Structures are given as C-alpha cells and as structure tokens.
Amino acid sequence: MFRDCSQPIDSGMPTYPGDPEVSLTAHATHESDGYSVQGLRCGSHTGTHVDAPRHTEPDGATLDEGDVGDWVFEAQLVDLAPFDPREPIGADAFPTDLDADVDLLVVRTGWEEYWGEPRYRDHPYLTREFATRCRDAGVGVGLDTFGPDPTSSGDDTEVEPAPDEPKGVPAHHVLLGGELQIVENLRNLESLPTRFTLYAFPIPLADGDGAPVRAVAEWD
Template sequence: MRLYDLSHPLETGMTVYPGSPPVEIGRTATIESDGYATSRLELSSHTGTHMDAPAHMRPDGDTIEAIDLERFRFRAVVADCRPLEPRTPIDENRLTEAVTVSETALETASLLLCYTGWAEYWGTDRYFEHPYLTADAGDWLVANDLDLGIDALNVDPTPGADDDDSGPNDEGPGTNDESSGTNDEEPGTYPFHQTMFEADRLLLENLRGLEALPTDAVFEVQAFPLAVADGDGSPVRAVAVVD
C-alpha cells in the first residue's frame, strides 16, 4: 500500500482565485520567545486544495460540516484528459473517452479525478488559463453518482488577469447567488458547479500529483475538510491510497 499526497501546501502568497483574499500565515508565538510556537492563518474557505460543498452556490445546499463523514472517503478513478490547450472545454465525450477502467469497475467508483496536467503551472499566470468541464460532463457524472476532483484552479472557466468579472462579490464563486449559475461557459459563470450542486455532488479543486496514480484501477482517496460551521467549503489534505 502506498500513500500519495494530492494537496498543495498552504503558504503565504500562494495562488488564489481572482478576487479572493491573499493567504497570510504568520507566527504569533515562537519557541525562542514564548516557549511554544503558534501561527495565525488568514485564508478563504476555498484556498489551495479544497472541497466545495453544495452550499457554495445553493442557499439550500448541504454545508461542509453537515455532510456525513463517509462521503469524504472515495473510491476513485482517473480520467487522463491530456493533452489539453489553455481554456479547453472538457465535455462528456472527452471525459468518458479518458476513462479506461471497465464499466464494472466504474460502477464501484464514487469520485472521478480529471487529470488535466495543469498542476504543472501552479504559481504561474498560465494556471489561470486552465481547461474546464462543461455542464453535459456534469450531467454524465451525476447520472453515474460520481463526485469530481480536478488538478486545476476551477472546474468552470476562471477569469484571467484582463477580465473584469472576478465573480460575485469579488470572492470568486464563493457566494450563495443562484444568478451566477448561467448556461454560458464563460469566465465568471459556473454551469458545471451548478449542475453538480443541484445533485448534491462534491467538488475537489487544486489537486496535484495525479500523474502518480493508476489509470486502470479503482483506488481510495480520503479528503477530510475542516468542520467549519455553516461552511461552504474547506481546505483538505487529499490523500490517495493505492494497493
């Protein structure tokens, strides 16, 4: 059995969704001065490798702390969608063609990991130009009772540096505003999020290390969020467990 860390470390100045507050981590006590060390963490609930709960966009959606703990242990399969150009839409056909496990194996899975290769660009401007999933891909995932993880900043298009719309309230897709869920797959709109959340599915974003995982087998992924009261999402330590 091998464990694979699929999470980006939390650190000051790390990549965040356009308009989200910057991450700041600082010492509040040191061993030298106080005899112990503690730190202050200032970050959004959707910072780094994180989970989106349905409450991220739906007023009636489940909040992160209300979801049963068993939902955070997944039977996962990888869909290697590479090669992909910047801002390439991944539709149902492209997604299903990238799944190489058998139909029988897929029926036992609860999480599909969309491998775009975009983790390679973490910390660069190109990271914001990631591929994204379309609403019909979401329909297929919902029909197959699958949650979705991706090695990119967002499952929908992300506004670039030259885009004016950085999302509702300048917090990215982090509000419970139904008006953000349009059918236009444009930066600042969230059709894939909405499709998944309407079916109470979970989303994992900003994964890394998917290249180390098997594409021909089902394996376990654990991704437990913080128990944030009335939480719309949370950073996670996502770990793959491969026999």
C-alpha cells in the same frame, strides 16, 4: 501505498480571483515565548479543498451536514492531459469504462504544472454536458485546476476567453445542485493507478461552503 495530492498552504499561494489572500505568520516563537504558534488567515476555498453544495446552491448542504465518511471516495482517474489553455472538456471525454462503485471521477488535465504562474488561471474546464454525465452517473469530480468552470483571466495572462466560453459556474451548479462533491486544486495525479481511494477530509467549518483538505490517495 499513499500519495499526498494536496497543495501546501503558505503565504502568497495562488488563490481563486477575488478570494481572500493567504497569510501564514509567526504568532509566537520559541525565542520570545518558549513555544511556537502560527497565525493563519485564508478563505474557505484555499489550496486543495472541497466544495460543499452550499458553495453555489443557496439551499444546498453545508460541510457539517452528512457523515464524515462522505469524504472518503472510491475514485477513478481519467488522465486527459495535455490540453490547450481554456480548452473545454466535452461529454465525449467521459469514461465508457466507469466502474459501478466509483463515486468520484478524478480528472487529470496536467495543469498543476502551472501552479503559482498566471497561466494557472487559463486551465481547461468541464462543459455542462460533461458535468451532466457525471451527475447522471452519480459521481463527483476532482480536478488539478481552480475548478470545473472557467476562471477569469487576469491582466498578466495572455489567453483571451473564446466568445462561446460559458459564463458563471454552470458545471458547479450541475454537480453541486445534484449534491455531488467537488475537489479542487489537486496535485501529484500523474502515474496514479486508474482506481484508488481518495481521502479528502475538510476542516470542520461550521456551516461551511467548502474547506481546505489534506487529500491523500491510497492504493494497493
């Protein structure tokens, strides 16, 4: 079986604070040109996307380094929903039954429910300790959130960060610094089996620090 786990790309879709806005417009139409072409403007971390190590590590690998097969993952689902806004995910949530051949841990927080709402910024986040457990196990991370680190709150969100909430992108540094991939803004994770294959082939951007993907889960 297959399931699309990607957020559709469209004008006005949610973007990480400060990232380029997404614009999808009609460039050519059947009525005026005899064919259809759409114009797309977006950032490299639009919608469901992968982070290459170069995203946060100056000397990290880019998308065009390595093999295309690096984006086919033996995935294990960890369903941790529900969470409170901006709740940390500690090392105690790391699975004790991690299969030996797994190379991507897909963490379901349930936060895709808020896609398109200001509250989506207030997603749970991975602690440095959880990310370190992933690095030590050699597994990357996929999430149904903007990313593994806290996202800044906006003027239209109601939740203030806790005083001890980490600053910057420590979980990114642990994972990408360990040359492990991150897949962000996944959806449709509910009721997936514990084990599946996740295909997340990025658009082949030259020297890419990340790129949108069509993320598809497959299982028997």
